[in-house]
Amino acid sequence: MKNKKGILIGALSLIILIALSVFVINYSNAQNNLIDDYYNYINGKELDKREIEKDKVGFSYLGDKQEEIDDDIDKLTKEIIDNNENRNMTILYDSVKSNRRNNEGINPIKKYITKIENSKDINALLSAIYEIDNELKMGLLMNPKVSTDYKNSEKNIVYLYPLTVDFGLDIQMFSNPDYSSYRALISKYRIRILKQYGYEEKEARKISNSINTMLDDIAASSKKTEDYNDITTYYDVIDRDNLKLIYSNINVDNYLNIMKLSKVTKFSIVDSENYKAMNSYLNNSRIDLLKNYFKVKIIETYAQTLSDDYVKLMYGLNSEINGAGEEYNLDKYALTLVENAFDDVISYKYAKENFTDKNRQDINKLIKDIVNYYKQDIDSNTWLSKSTKDKAIKKLDSLKIRVGYPDEMVFHSNNYNLIPNDSLFQNIVKINNYSYNYGIGLIDKKPSEVWPFSLATINAFYNPQDNSINFPAALYKIMDDNDSEYKLLGSVGFVIAHEVSHAFDNSGRLFDDKGELNDWWTKEDVEEFDKRKDKIADYYSEYKVGGINVDGVKTVGENIADLGAMKCITSIAESREATNENYKDLYSSFANFFSSKYIDQYSRLLIAMDVHSPNNVRVNAVLSSNDKFYDVYNISRYDKMYKSTDDRVGIW
């Protein structure tokens, strides 16, 4: 009997041992994934299951939500057009779909090109440019934009931006090897539109190559990508005489008059060397090159208003840059143009229909908790001086908050005054000129309370120049009434805390409570801030995605905001006496919020262009520096998510 028992116990022990090891292995695999890569632990299975559609660059949690909104916006726009509720909108829509556009081909812009082609010398060419800018306000020689004075938030001034290459490629990126593929595709597109225009292939190539050489030369003299990391670089106020010295080869007074800037005496020039380089080209020896450059510039800018042949080339370029993209579809194209031009009317209507009072209350409650947290955190900060702390808290007290949609909205699109049967080109010029003239009308005036982007875009924004946080109505899409308060804290709470944190990132901290560029930090505080900022840059630069190291310097502002936001929402959870499960809800909701899967080419493009770190890094790097995460998931020094206390980073 005794032996039977022994055998039974032995057999049972063996079975338990085997079962236990199988369980430990399975559990360890899951746990292993968690402590090595939390982003993948939360999102991996779902991302693996779903394939990227053929015409898409990828998908993401936020992208899916935005697509749902975009579909709603398409329906709403179609409804407004079908019911003829907005005359201007119907006119623009009809002009996109009209056969006239295809029949006219290049004709809408032909007269401008002819003017350029007929120029015999530099003076004639400049006269042609003045005439063209008088009509089209393209800013072919200068790129003026009206915005709040960095040093006086009570008035708007004119900023002169560098000349652009278009398609999102700024001049400073043109000669940067990181953008060589991008540049090649733009050159390819340029050759194709020149061929479409009527040039032989060989000639088109020759023209394109000569323009590239010119842009390379200008880019070499211009500010570099990294120079733009310092926001103060945008602010260099010069007077008209200085501008004349920079642009000695043009009639500055005449040109400013044409651009409706005759009364402006001071300008903030972003990159004077860029203008000087352009100026050096404005002579008779470069006449043919300049004629080609301006011709291409006009065709590229207005290709969207020309016949389908040109529009399709534009679509092709987009697809090649991203690695995938939607095929041209006339209905969709017409809707997109209308939605862009009439965003104020459409997105406001959409916001009013979908953004509920409860959404507003929930966001406002989160904002209140988050701002209170930051005040307490700054107050209890050990390395900031008293004067800096006081001013920081004052800045938080002065924070302007915009949630959902404004009570009253100025619909600029009602003032377009489009005329039936005008061509698409004429309509777009009218819309552009309205926007340009409206901006010019704001010079020297007090900046108005303008919502910075579409209400139907899932995004959020901190504007340092009016010290405001902006949360458009589209955020309702990521708020589910069934979500626990901690899930909401991990998603919407993170977004809000991130934006508030921007008030004190490397750029935001340079602006005071009124939104003015003002050095309100003590020297010691700045030194400590910079030390921490540099450590954050180094920390993120260690992360690699697809072989490319994250650019810790370029992304430092967003990373500071991410780190601060996570600390903030974790502390709020702590004050609500969250349990371990609550924290897990918060962290998983945060990781899911950034869930995304993109094709390699698009991922690489994002790394090159985006000021945010890649999504997986945003999640893992932030959590590896969050102390509470270590307790909640028992992270040990042997886990990949582990960073020693000294290596963990954060400004606050």
Next chain:
Amino acid sequence: MNFNNIKITIRKEIRGVLRDKKALSQVIFLPFMVPIFILLFGFMFQIMDKTDYDIGANYDLSNTENVIINEIGELKFKKYNSKEELEKAYEDKKISAYIIKEDKTYTIYCDTTGNSGQMISMYLTSYLDAYNKSLANDYLNSQDIDPDNVYNIVQTKTENLGDENSNSLFTIIFSMSVMCIVMIIVQSAGVVATDATAGEKERGTLETILTFPVKSKELITGKYIATAIFGATLGLITLAFTFPSILMSKKIFPVIEKMNINVSIKPLSILLLIVLIIITSLLVAGICLALTGKSKSFKEAQSSLQILSFLPMLPYFLEILEIDSSIFYVVPVANCGLALNDIIMNKVNTTSMLIIIGTTILYSIAIIYVVSKLYKSEKTLFS
């Protein structure tokens, strides 16, 4: 047949081995062999898998170059400001090679007399070739010339006809572990069988036992079951140690982790593994008793078991020699190693599995018949 006599015999044999420190010491450490074996191999692979070669360069790598280098692997770049700095870093052995870029010329400085130098030179040439091709692609694109019309006039494709998930290092480690399980069954069953046959004869205890009212059939059945139980128990314990040790090696050695080994297996596979270990033990127990039956001493018994020790190694050699293993599915003992290997590697084929289990059961029945005949002979019992 009196089952009580069989049980008494089983208990006696197992007790015998457990009390015999010498015999026990021969088997007690066997299950630990697998973790040691796997960790040892992990360590060896880690040493063999040399970490990235440090390369110096006098220029910053572009994103395109970083992507290429990442795809090649093995290279880790560091920027130095001048040729002098690079030369010093090379002399100080901080870098294994360096590249100097002057205008469009990249010069690779590398000692190509040794194997690793040749490898580095090959990697660096691959990187620069790929980068050159990428720049050429950009150029062709910028001229609106389809790069495919230049580079891919002839298209070449390679389709992997093998198992996508198989990995040579992974296969070797697992095959060896599996081989260990079967070897441990053979070894432990051999110890019991030796003690139960030659041991009895050497100690002269068999005659005493035969004076008891116990039939030789009962005696043999008891010895057979005790041998099988001992083999199966140690086999199962070894199995239980195999998976955690793989996991541990994955944690400790990055090279194993890179292999992306997933040791989580289905309950059905676990059940199949247990069944196989049990029937393998039954077969091995029979063979051991048959081989040791006529031995007069420990030494003689042990040498007669030598041949059996080679059989479990067969699957491992097959794996290395890439010989089609299907013909060995009917070879006793070796086929059990193959079956265990197939289950763990998720390559279970129902037909081969049925052949293996079927033949093993048939061999077991045959060997039991042979053993019972053998032990009926007085020559065997009293020689």
